[in-house]
Amino acid sequence: MLPPSRTQRWWRKPRPRPRRCSSRPGHWRSWWAASVWTPPVPARHGPYARCCGPPFLPETAMTSHGPAPAIFYRMVDEAIDAVVIMTGECIIRYVNPALERLAGYGAGELLGQSLNGLLPEPVARHHDSYLRKYLAGLDNSKLVGQVRQMALRHRNGALLPVELKALDLGASGGERLFGAVIVDRSGPPGAAPVDASGRTELRRLQQFRSESADIMEQIARDVPLERTLHEIARVVEAYEPQFVCTIMLMEPETGRLRHGASPSLADTFAYAAQPVLLDGVQGRRLSQAAQARDIAKDPAWAGVRAAAQAHGLHSWWALPVLADDRLLGALVLHSVEARRPPVEQGELHRWCCRLASVAIGRHNATTRLRSSEQRFRAQASLLDHTQDAILTLDAHGIVTFWNRAAQRLFGWTRAEALGQPGATLLLEEGSHLDEALARVRVHGEAATECRVYARGGHLIQMEARLSLVPDDGELAGTVLAAFSDIGARKQAEGEIHYLAFHDQLTHLPNRRLLGDRLQHALVSSQRTGQWGAALLIDLDNFKTINDTLGHQMGDVLLGRAAERLQTCVRASDTVARIGGDEFAVLLEDLGTDQGQAAATARQVGQKLVEALGQPYEFAGCEHVSTASIGIALFGAQSAGAEALLREADLSMYRAKGEGRNGLRFFDPQMQVELLRRSELQGDLRHALRDGGLALHFQPQVDAAGRIYGAEALLRWRHPVLGYVPPGEFIPLAEETGLMNELGQRVLEMACNALLAWERVPAMRHLCLAVNVSMHQFRRVDFAESVLQVLRRSGADPRKLKLEITESVFADDLEGTVARMMALRVAGISFAIDDFGTGYSSLSYLKRLPLDQLKIDQSFVRDILSDANDASIARTIITLAHTLGLHVIAEGVETSAQRDLLMAHGCAAFQGYYFGRPVPDAEFSRMLAAVAS
Ligand SMILES: Nc1nc2c(ncn2[C@@H]2O[C@H](COP(=O)(O)O[C@H]3[C@@H](O)[C@H](n4cnc5c(=O)[nH]c(N)nc54)O[C@@H]3COP(=O)(O)O)[C@@H](O)[C@H]2O)c(=O)[nH]1
Numbered sequence: 001m002l003p004p005s006r007t008q009r010w011w012r013k014p015r016p017r018p019r020r021c022s023s024r025p026g027h028w029r030s031w032w033a034a035s036v037w038t039p040p041v042p043a044r045h046g047p048y049a050r051c052c053g054p055p056f057l058p059e060t061a062m063t064s065h066g067p068a069p070a071i072f073y074r075m076v077d078e079a080i081d082a083v084v085i086m087t088g089e090c091i092i093r094y095v096n097p098a099l100e101r102l103a104g105y106g107a108g109e110l111l112g113q114s115l116n117g118l119l120p121e122p123v124a125r126h127h128d129s130y131l132r133k134y135l136a137g138l139d140n141s142k143l144v145g146q147v148r149q150m151a152l153r154h155r156n157g158a159l160l161p162v163e164l165k166a167l168d169l170g171a172s173g174g175e176r177l178f179g180a181v182i183v184d185r186s187g188p189p190g191a192a193p194v195d196a197s198g199r200t201e202l203r204r205l206q207q208f209r210s211e212s213a214d215i216m217e218q219i220a221r222d223v224p225l226e227r228t229l230h231e232i233a234r235v236v237e238a239y240e241p242q243f244v245c246t247i248m249l250m251e252p253e254t255g256r257l258r259h260g261a262s263p264s265l266a267d268t269f270a271y272a273a274q275p276v277l278l279d280g281v282q283g284r285r286l287s288q289a290a291q292a293r294d295i296a297k298d299p300a301w302a303g304v305r306a307a308a309q310a311h312g313l314h315s316w317w318a319l320p321v322l323a324d325d326r327l328l329g330a331l332v333l334h335s336v337e338a339r340r341p342p343v344e345q346g347e348l349h350r351w352c353c354r355l356a357s358v359a360i361g362r363h364n365a366t367t368r369l370r371s372s373e374q375r376f377r378a379q380a381s382l383l384d385h386t387q388d389a390i391l392t393l394d395a396h397g398i399v400t401f402w403n404r405a406a407q408r409l410f411g412w413t414r415a416e417a418l419g420q421p422g423a424t425l426l427l428e429e430g431s432h433l434d435e436a437l438a439r440v441r442v443h444g445e446a447a448t449e450c451r452v453y454a455r456g457g458h459l460i461q462m463e464a465r466l467s468l469v470p471d472d473g474e475l476a477g478t479v480l481a482a483f484s485d486i487g488a489r490k491q492a493e494g495e496i497h498y499l500a501f502h503d504q505l506t507h508l509p510n511r512r513l514l515g516d517r518l519q520h521a522l523v524s525s526q527r528t529g530q531w532g533a534a535l536l537i538d539l540d541n542f543k544t545i546n547d548t549l550g551h552q553m554g555d556v557l558l559g560r561a562a563e564r565l566q567t568c569v570r571a572s573d574t575v576a577r578i579g580g581d582e583f584a585v586l587l588e589d590l591g592t593d594q595g596q597a598a599a600t601a602r603q604v605g606q607k608l609v610e611a612l613g614q615p616y617e618f619a620g621c622e623h624v625s626t627a628s629i630g631i632a633l634f635g636a637q638s639a640g641a642e643a644l645l646r647e648a649d650l651s652m653y654r655a656k657g658e659g660r661n662g663l664r665f666f667d668p669q670m671q672v673e674l675l676r677r678s679e680l681q682g683d684l685r686h687a688l689r690d691g692g693l694a695l696h697f698q699p700q701v702d703a704a705g706r707i708y709g710a711e712a713l714l715r716w717r718h719p720v721l722g723y724v725p726p727g728e729f730i731p732l733a734e735e736t737g738l739m740n741e742l743g744q745r746v747l748e749m750a751c752n753a754l755l756a757w758e759r760v761p762a763m764r765h766l767c768l769a770v771n772v773s774m775h776q777f778r779r780v781d782f783a784e785s786v787l788q789v790l791r792r793s794g795a796d797p798r799k800l801k802l803e804i805t806e807s808v809f810a811d812d813l814e815g816t817v818a819r820m821m822a823l824r825v826a827g828i829s830f831a832i833d834d835f836g837t838g839y840s841s842l843s844y845l846k847r848l849p850l851d852q853l854k855i856d857q858s859f860v861r862d863i864l865s866d867a868n869d870a871s872i873a874r875t876i877i878t879l880a881h882t883l884g885l886h887v888i889a890e891g892v893e894t895s896a897q898r899d900l901l902m903a904h905g906c907a908a909f910q911g912y913y914f915g916r917p918v919p920d921a922e923f924s925r926m927l928a929a930v931a932s
Contacts, residue, residue, distance in 0.1 A: 078097075079181075081182060082099030086178055088177075088178065102182065103154060104155030116128060118153050119150070123264045145165070148164050148165070150163075152182065159241035160241045161239065162185055165181050167179045208235070215228060216355070218231060219358055219362055232356050233247050240333060244262070244336070246265055246332040246333075248329050248332060260356075269308070273304045278330075280318050282327060290317070291316065294315055295309070312336045313335070328356070328360040384403050387485075388482045389408075391422070391480075391481050393478065399418055400478065410426065429451040444467065445467045446465075449464075461486050463486045464483050467479070503576075506558060506559055510577060513576065514576035518586055528592075530590065530591065532597070533586075533598075534587075535584060535586075537565070537585065538581060539612065540625060556619075557623065561616075569587070573586060573587050573588065584645070609663055626661035627661065628652055628662060630648045630663070631664070632665075632666040650673060651663075651667075688742060692717065694715050694717070695714060696714075697712060701908070710769070711771075712768055713771070714726050714746055743772060750770045751792075755794055760924065770802055774804075777804055777808045778812070787822075797823075801852070805834055806837075813844060817849070830850050831851060832854060835853045835855055850885055851885060853876055857911070860873065864896055873906075887906050887908065888909065889909050892910065893911050895913065898913060
């Protein structure tokens with residue numbers, strides 16, 4: 001700055017008179033010339049370069065307002081606070097005497113100079129850029145109309161805390177002008193920056209207290225942390241104008257300091273300097289300031305020295321902001337000069353550190369609270385999406401959380417549930433949940449299945465999983481409970497259990513459940529000495545009803561039989577369906593006396609026989625189906641459940657063998673029989689393997705008595721027992737799954753016989769009928785297996801006739817037709833065996849590729865004496881003719897039978913009258929004899 005000249009000094013005296021000044025030659029403007037001298041400035045400063053005095057009061061204003069300009073002029077000149085007017089480029093156009101006093105410069109030294117010369121470097125730079133932005137219309141928040149706390153550089157280098165309010169004075173004389181009123185905040189108006197007098201100190205103290213109180217209020221109001229820190233830094237700067245204050249914040253996640261606030265310093269510097277500052281304050285106490293007197297020389301600052309110097313900083317001094325020895329941040333003072341730390345203000349700095357600590361601490365706590373609230377809300381919203389009802393109960397059992405699923409399942413809304421005792425809301429049947437709640441408080445976890453009453457009063461089947469929240473301050477004693485609605489699962493489990501243990505048709509317990517109950521009954525009997533009984537019931541002629549009327553009607557009969565059985569026993573007794581037409585009844589607690597128990601069992605058995613023997617009425621007719629019952633008693637010494645059922649089974653077969661429609665108790669002799677059957681099964685296997693089976697051939701003759709064919713009948717000569725009738729071993733083979741193998745063996749032997757007969761002239765015309773059991777025929781590979789046997793043997797398929805019974809197509813007509821067609825195409829013919837005893841439906845017969853009906857021998861036996869049988873035989877013969885089928889009568893034992901059948905139109909016969917079944921050699925001799 002230039003030293004004031006004499007003229008300048010003149011101008012510095014207040015002379016409130018208007019002067020005419022020329023802004024440029026030839027152009028006059030009227031100005032109120034102020035007592036301010038404007039030194040010559042370069043032409044770039046425009047038309048006001050030589051202008052003097054306050055330009056804000058034009059001449060016209062004086063005309064319209066009379067003496068006002070002079071008053072204002074005087075007021076400004078006499079004002080306590082400093083006033084400066086400058087251009088948009090910060091060039092000072094006017095300063096009042098107060099500003100001269102404040103800055104320590106004369107007006108002459110200031111006019112035409114940049115105001116920035118009076119500001120600390122970083123502030124000056126920002127001030128410049130704010131002004132530029134403002135002029136460009138980009139920003140008006142930081143400059144104009146705001147009271148700003150800042151520092152003013154005194155001539156002696158000291159930075160004085162001031163308050164500055166800038167005003168946009170608008171355009172005047174073609175130039176945009178700004179004014180600023182600057183209030184000295186360093187002490188009493190006009191006082192020196194540092195005044196050691198008690199009064200000044202008192203005033204500063206009062207001022208500081210008031211500002212601290214304001215800051216505390218800000219903290220309490222949760223004003224954003226940055227604003228509070230800014231305010232603290234501003235206060236520090238106000239009291240330490242020679243320093244620029246920065247407050248740094250500790251980032252717990254990264255362990256780094258970040259910029260918090262710096263009213264007079266760009267935040268970029270704080271970022272650059274953070275490692276050095278952190279090194280400085282880390283591990284220090286509040287009473288231990290870190291410092292660098294001269295950044296230029298301090299090696300620690302080597303990395304950021306350039307940045308510090310660019311910001312005009314030469315020394316720094318920092319205090320840690322602590323909370324319980326935890327570093328929350330740092331309060332840093334930078335000086336534009338290399339200087340000693342500001343020891344005089346130690347108490348103020350520490351106080352500001354404490355304020356910062358409170359502000360940061362509160363902010364952190366609030367942030368933590370918010371984020372935990374957010375987390376809780378997020379978790380709660382997640383929990384709202386679960387299907388499980390989730391709730392928490394505090395240490396007193398009061399509901400403190402209740403998710404949406406709880407609302408849905410239990411029916412109580414969240415608002416209704418919260419604050420209520422959980423036990424009141426979750427009223428349960430039984431005390432499982434109560435017990436689980438007691439357990440969880442001891443063991444930390446518990447789970448139970450329980451039935452809880454929902455709001456509507458209905459019970460919900462729940463699985464509850466409880467866990468005690470780990471001791472976590474507020475949540476100590478809280479129980480987290482998750483309830484899953486297991487009603488559907490329980491129902492499914494129940495259904496599966498029901499299906500597994502019950503018969504679908506009659507809904508009675510099945511064989512598995514009967515086994516279970518029998519097992520329990522045996523154990524209980526051992527314990528109590530009470531006798532019990534197992535009754536096995538088989539419906540005698542059910543198969544006939546089933547075959548005749550079809551399965552649907554068969555099912556109806558089974559259902560009715562089941563109902564009748566249940567009405568005959570106590571509710572505590574078990575009635576089970578254990579097979580097609582087999583039922584069982586388990587009687588328990590029949591007393592400790594065996595004789596008495598047997599009498600009761602017989603009584604019940606008799607009742608069952610009578611009940612089941614009553615006619616059934618359905619499908620518009622009466623049907624009779626008697627029952628055979630086997631009874632096995634059990635007591636403390638009895639064998640296991642399986643053995644007991646075998647005994648009852650055996651007795652039942654004995655009852656059947658004894659004429660059916662009755663009951664039979666098990667006796668040990670039956671056991672011998674059982675053993676025999678089991679041994680026989682094993683022997684049959686051996687016979688099949690070792691070639692112990694042979695075919696016998698029974699002739700089939702035409703009306704003229706000529707043998708045109710034969711039926712192959714299987715024979716088994718047991719090495720010990722001798723001849724075993726097929727009526728005994730064939731059912732045995734069916735029971736043990738041997739029938740298919742047996743049937744294949746018969747087919748092989750039959751084809752071999754046919755092939756052998758081919759070579760004998762008297763026999764080559766013969767066809768051979770082979771019996772096929774239902775089990776054998778129903779196999780999917782049956783047709784292929786027959787064709788294979790034929791191919792292997794080389795026999796003529798046209799000579800082979802398969803005899804099937806009506807039962808094979810009762811179940812699966814389509815499959816039967818397909819199988820028969822496949823074989824028919826190969827030349828094989830079919831006869832229906834035992835015709836008239838099964839399910840004879842005309843519509844079925846029409847669809848089957850049949851050749852022959854075989855009248856069952858039961859109709860032939862009494863054909864001469866029983867008009868009914870004669871009529872049936874006649875009808876079958878007529879039916880065969882109608883359908884274009886051959887017909888053969890079996891069991892013909894007399895010529896009279898033959899004659900009558902022949903009279904009705906039957907032209908083929910089989911029976912003892914023509915010849916018994918004989919071995920192959922004998923059959924050949926028979927043929928040779930007839931031929932000769
Ligand atoms: N699946 C197979 N079943 C077979 C086979 N071999 C026989 N059987 C079936 O066993 C049942 C009993 O047969 P069987 O004891 O051989 O009795 C047959 C004849 O001996 C007997 N018959 C023949 N004529 C008369 C007679 O005039 N009077 C009289 N009381 N009985 C006579 O009839 C049986 C033939 O019956 P069918 O087969 O219905 O023509 C029997 O059901 C056989 O089918 C076999 O290899 N496979």
